[in-house]
Amino acid sequence: MRMENLPVKLYQALDIAVFSKENYGFKLRSLPPEWLSQLVSKEDLKKVCNLDEHFPFLDCCLPSFEYHWESQNMEPLLSDTWIETTDAGYEIPLEASAIYVEGTAFILLQNLGEKYEKNVEMLQKARDNLLTKEMLEAEVAKRTKEIKQREEELA
Secondary structure (H helix, E strand, C coil): CCHHHHHHHHHHHHCEEEEEEECCEEEECCCCCHHHHCCCCHHHHCCCECHHHHCCCHHHHHHHHHHHHHCCCCCCEECCCEEEECCCCCEEEEEEEEEEECCEEEEEEEECHHHHHHHHHHHHHHHHHHHHHHHHHHHHHHHHHHHHHHHHHHC
């Protein structure tokens, strides 16, 4: 593999779309991942576009991203995770990163896919375990109270 092809292959493997900040919007700089074509028309992907029109959640992130780019910080600034829904009703969990490299501001959009599903599953298990613990603690408190009442009756 030629080294100049490495970034393209990495973006594809990580399911990332790379956009550079231009004067009046953002320009796609990577090959469009399949999920991106389900959310943004091919015509819009060929030109400079306002990402927040296609991804309304980014409207909340852009002020922080702008500040991050102005500081010329190469360390990525991550957004929270959000869900976009395709016309077919398929949900795509996304995360955005703002990064500044060699005089250019970038937004990277990543489809979290299976990572997101695993995280949701882990959080659900933790919630279920907490509810079970609370239920058991309530049952122990109830039985302890019943035992104390019996002891008082016998005394």
